[in-house]
Amino acid sequence: xSINPKEAAVFLVDYAAWLYGCGATxxxxxxxxxxxxxxxxxKFEMNILPGSIQFTTEVDDCSQVFIKKTPATGISFYKNxxxxxxxxxxxxxxxxxxxxxxxFRKIITAPFTNKWVxxxxxxxxxxxxxxxFGGDAIAMGIVFIATxxxxxxxxxxxxxxxxxxxxxxxxxxxxxxxxxxxxIFHLGDKPEVALGTCVLYxxxxxxxxxxxxxxxVGEYLVAFSRFMNALLLTFCLSVGLACGILLMNLQLF
Amino acid sequence: xxxxxxxxEDAFYAALAGIGFASISNPPKNAYKYCAFISAVGHAxxxxxxxxxxxEFGLIFSSFVAALAIGFVSVGMASKAKCPPETFSFxxxxxxxxxxxxxxxxxxxxxCLFTEDEQLFNHYLYLCTSNGLTCAFDILGMVLGTIxxxxxxxxxxxxxxxx
Numbered sequence: 370x371s372i373n374p375k376e377a378a379v380f381l382v383d384y385a386a387w388l389y390g391c392g393a394t395x396x397x398x399x400x401x402x403x404x405x406x407x408x409x410x411x412k413f414e415m416n417i418l419p420g421s422i423q424f425t426t427e428v429d430d431c432s433q434v435f436i437k438k439t440p441a442t443g444i445s446f447y448k449n450x451x452x453x454x455x456x457x458x459x460x461x462x463x464x465x466x467x468x469x470x471x472x473f474r475k476i477i478t479a480p481f482t483n484k485w486v487x488x489x490x491x492x493x494x495x496x497x498x499x500x501x502f503g504g505d506a507i508a509m510g511i512v513f514i515a516t517x518x519x520x521x522x523x524x525x526x527x528x529x530x531x532x533x534x535x536x537x538x539x540x541x542x543x544x545x546x547x548x549x550x551x552x553i554f555h556l557g558d559k560p561e562v563a564l565g566t567c568v569l570y571x572x573x574x575x576x577x578x579x580x581x582x583x584x585x586v587g588e589y590l591v592a593f594s595r596f597m598n599a600l601l602l603t604f605c606l607s608v609g610l611a612c613g614i615l616l617m618n619l620q621l622f
Numbered sequence: 623x624x625x626x627x628x629x630x631e632d633a634f635y636a637a638l639a640g641i642g643f644a645s646i647s648n649p650p651k652n653a654y655k656y657c658a659f660i661s662a663v664g665h666a667x668x669x670x671x672x673x674x675x676x677x678e679f680g681l682i683f684s685s686f687v688a689a690l691a692i693g694f695v696s697v698g699m700a701s702k703a704k705c706p707p708e709t710f711s712f713x714x715x716x717x718x719x720x721x722x723x724x725x726x727x728x729x730x731x732x733x734c735l736f737t738e739d740e741q742l743f744n745h746y747l748y749l750c751t752s753n754g755l756t757c758a759f760d761i762l763g764m765v766l767g768t769i770x771x772x773x774x775x776x777x778x779x780x781x782x783x784x785x
């Protein structure tokens with residue numbers, strides 16, 4: 370298949386950046402890009418860096434470097450799946466470069482899951498979590514309400530483009546103040562479980578998992594970056610939780 | 623019988639948590655049912671390892687075994703659903719992420735900074751390090767458990783999205 374190497378490189382660096390942005394592990398990014406480049410006969414070197422992709426290829430007997438900043442899109446396994454399917458579509462010769470570009474554009478503009486559905490499901494998830502940690506029905510109810518309010522606040526603040534760390538701090542504070550109601554009004558037998566689990570919806574689980582996965586394949590820079598990002602968010606939510614507890618004067622520390 | 627009910631209850635709430643936390647990471651629509659099933663299997667395995675009459679294993683080992691189960695089931699189901707195994711296995715791990723340990727680590731650290739009493743400082747430092755180590759090795763064990771099947775069965779894992 371004859372392909373314009375520059376055009377192909379621009380597509381591939383964009384493709385890799387989007388895979389990174391939607392939460393794919395480094396091993397998947399490398400495998401998918403390898404698969405496409407092999408079928409296009411493109412010789413390349415790719416460095417996955419924290420926040421950007423560096424792609425080097427030969428164009429007209431001259432090495433050219435293409436750098437693409439990874440998009441600040443949310444984690445999306447839907448896009449991850451579709452982008453992986455796209456790589457097989459190209460590798461199996463079912464798509465030309467132009468078809469691939471069109472399919473790629475459609476994938477990256479696909480909408481996220483309905484925010485109201487996510488809100489209810491995440492609140493139910495935290496309710497389930499509360500039960501797993503030994504909470505009673507009242508504690509579960511408190512956690513459901515605290516999560517519902519905190520998660521809605523998170524959605525609103527993110528829509529307002531507020532810094533994510535600040536969003537995590539504010540939401541944890543908000544949820545923890547609601548969750549202290551078990552202590553304040555002496556509701557149920559397990560107010561401590563309600564308070565402990567009310568902020569778990571904020572724990573950045575996927576970045577933690579991705580960072581360890583990247584660490585194991587030797588992508589130390591990306592692993593460290595993802596880990597530090599997750600750690601900072603955890604730090605912010607812990608501060609928010611501690612502020613909520615101190616504000617309500619619970620004397621738990 | 624009561625024990626079985628306890629395991630099923632744990633699995634049910636883990637499935638609920640699995641669906642909810644998966645929804646935050648925008649999975650394909652057909653992935654929800656797999657996430658629920660795999661979360662339930664993983665959590666039930668961990669519950670059985672941690673609570674039984676023969677030998678109660680620690681959190682880290684139990685999480686590792688549960689993650690292995692999640693990993694193998696995910697790879698098996700990935701070819702059926704034509705999605706990368708991470709689409710199911712990573713969200714299914716979320717109910718097992720030691721969130722409480724994570725923020726207790728940070729809480730311990732913050733409290734270290736606000737105390738001048740040596741004994742109290744040592745206590746908070748202990749809370750910070752013990753929670754931090756448990757959290758770090760728990761996540762490490764879980765991720766290792768999940769990605770080992772992906773790499774062992776890599777012929778399946780990286781080809782499932784081929785139509």
